[in-house]
Amino acid sequence: MNDTTPPDAVSNDHVSNDHVYQLDRHHVFHSWSAQGNLSPLVLAGGSGCKMWDYAGKEYLDFSSQLVNTNIGHQHPKVIAAIQAQAEQLATIAPAHANLARGEAAKRILAHTPQEFEKVFFTNAGADANENAIRMARAYTGRSKILSAYRSYHGNTGAAIVATGDPRRIPNEFAHGHVHFFNPYLYRSDFWASNEEEECERALQHLKRVIECEGPSSIAAILLESIPGTAGMLIPPKGYLEGVRQLADQHGILLILDEVMAGFGRTGRWFAFEHFSVKPDLIVFAKGVNSGYVPAGGVVISEPICRYFDDHMFFGGLTYSGHPLAMAAIVATLDVMEEEDIVGNADRIGNGVLADGLQQIAARHAIIGETRGVGVFHALELVSNPDTRAPLPASEMAKIKGALIDKGLLPFVVENRIHVVPPCIVSASEVEKGLSILDDVLGNHR
Secondary structure: OOOOOOOOOHHHHHHHHHHHHHHHHOOOOOOOOOOOHHOOOOOOOEOOOEEEEEOOOOEEEEOHHOOOOOOOOOOOOHHHHHHHHHOOOOOOOOOOHHHHHHHHHHHHOOOOOOOEEEOOOOOOHHHHHHHHHHHHHHHHOOOOOEEEOOOOOOOOOOHHHHHHOHHHHOOOOOOOOEEEEOOHHHHHHOOOOOOOHHHHHHHHHHHEEEEEEEEEEEEEEEEOOOOOOOOOOOOOHHHHHHHHHHHHHHHEEEEEEEEOOOOOOOOOHHHHHHHOOOOOOOOOOOOOHHHOOOEEEEEEEEEHHHOOOOOOOOOOOOOOOOOHHHHHHHHHHHHHHHHHHHHHHHHHHHHHHHHHHHHHHHHHOOEEEEEEEOOOOEEEEEEEOOOOOOOOOOHHHHHHHHHHHHOOEEEEOOOOEEEEEOOOOHHHHEEEEHHHHHHHHHHOO
């Protein structure tokens, strides 16, 4: 920054992009970033799948921000519910019973298998994973947690160590975590040539990890039902069922992380519904109320609930089940049912979006693979389609910049563009977004 003087205050009627940018650069410390080279995009408002800045430039949100605005921006019924709750009761301690919290839990449980009984609310997905891990260790009396290298589970103590991607390495302070390789046929760690081989060999690998770590020491296997940040890695047929079988064989709990994939994102209420598997604990956040007010939680199956009837659960949060967040959950889940938003994600995501991405991939050699389900897709970009060498970060930055310049908000991770518009996205909005993607990738040199 050339100017080290903080910007003067201005009225809301005279806000500019530059003013907000300067406020940010002078006063805000950003996550996952070296601070000196940041140049954040300024956004002022949004509606549905669109956002805009203070100069009026519009963007089509194909990122859902961090894959959480499943019902789009500023849904009027959810905004009204938050306002009504703020007028009635803005906050309450978690020890008290509260109508909004009870109604939120009831609605979440209405979409889970009948074996699930209660919901423990947290502030986000990371602390939801923390508490799921804590429950598993208490219930089993064991300490180890197995999770995948290609995963992301949050940025708190145990959650970041359970995470497999390299961001865990500077943060490895929690104990009792072991990682294994999950299926990823495009870049197979098992020399597989088809999904059947990938599944069989990945399960054999996990079996050996369990055996070598000592089954009696393992509390839980923690998996994203469909890994999101790692690149929308759809498990091959039979994989999650095989993991469930291995867990049952050794008295190990199965925790499925649905933080990113849950609540409509894949065209189902939960991503595990695409497979013949039921977990012991379900972790959620993001889409449960589209991130309008921070919220997450753990859905707990009946046997684990019964254990804690007469065993202390050593965990709690000041804002567990915060009324504003709970009101947002109630309104969000009601709106999703009323407007068939999950059905829209299925129809649009597995129709015009999936078809369009396949057509774009066929036209551009830079796309090594496209994969996904619902409104949860990824384009994997390569510098050489034969060697599958990932496109370098510098080239990805150019592509991201070009997409933003053309009015598309992308979610770019490593050498991938994650195509994750809100679950309410229309066919015409998908076609517009795909046209921008096609143009930018076609013109990239």
